[in-house]
Amino acid sequence: MSTDSSPARTILLVDLLLHDRHGRFLVARHVDSMGWHLPGGVVGQEESIADAAVRCSKEFTGLSRQVSDAVLIDQTPANDGQDKPAELIVVVHAGTVLPGETDIAVATPPKGWILQWLHRYELGEFTLACQKQRIERALSAAERGMRAPLHQHGVPAPAHH
Template sequence: MQCSQCGADIPVYKNPTPTVDIIIEVKQGIVLIERKNPPFGWALPGGFVDYGESYEDAAVREAKEETGLDVTLVRQFHTYSHPDRDQRQHTASTVFIATAVGTPVGADDAKQAQVFTKEGLPELAFDHSLILHDYYKKIY
């Protein structure tokens, strides 16, 4: 890439894209969404952080968009950043634990949203099996 004014080379940096994932705790278990877009499968609600948006606001927004639930963030859990965690591009996801009351309904990028127990988890997209393995290891 070159500067349009002086012609000097401009370095292009490739950086991981920031994302958030949310472990939403409800009375019966945790909320997962079935993805409407590739990569298909079940996943934690989440998505990309918008420019000018805090990670916390992104987590609350993504939870609402994909599950219809108003969540209360409890705490930041961990960041997952392995370069191949998302086959589309290198992302770094900050995971939040949140609580909610109500029945989740899939919307936006989610075909559906359902509550699952630890024993009844489906096969998960991305590295979400690892995230939930770490989560359950910490809380039990």
């Protein structure tokens, strides 16, 4: 049992699992970082996970998505040596884009970001090991129809557009 009574610093993040009809999924990379990952961001203090997912979808792709389910929850423990807080990453299923939306989704990423569509077999080439595992598990859960409904104060979070 831990004797540390200080509260853990944890950042809540949301990642978007967005597919196209060719079996590809959207990934993002900041120009200053290595490796690709699912697009997403920090869930704001006054924001629900569903609201953050909708906001991130609009910020990254310009597309409005309906988001009501998570497909994976991943935790990264704090790293005291680097004063890095713990992260709780909720991967939400953001659906399948329509054929006309595929190009729109990657056309105008936020400043400093690059977006592209990847096939599953390309994961090892473009992502870090931890991201590869997170994405593969999220894809598997989505393919199997495994979903965890997002709730807010005990009731289903509204599916926003």
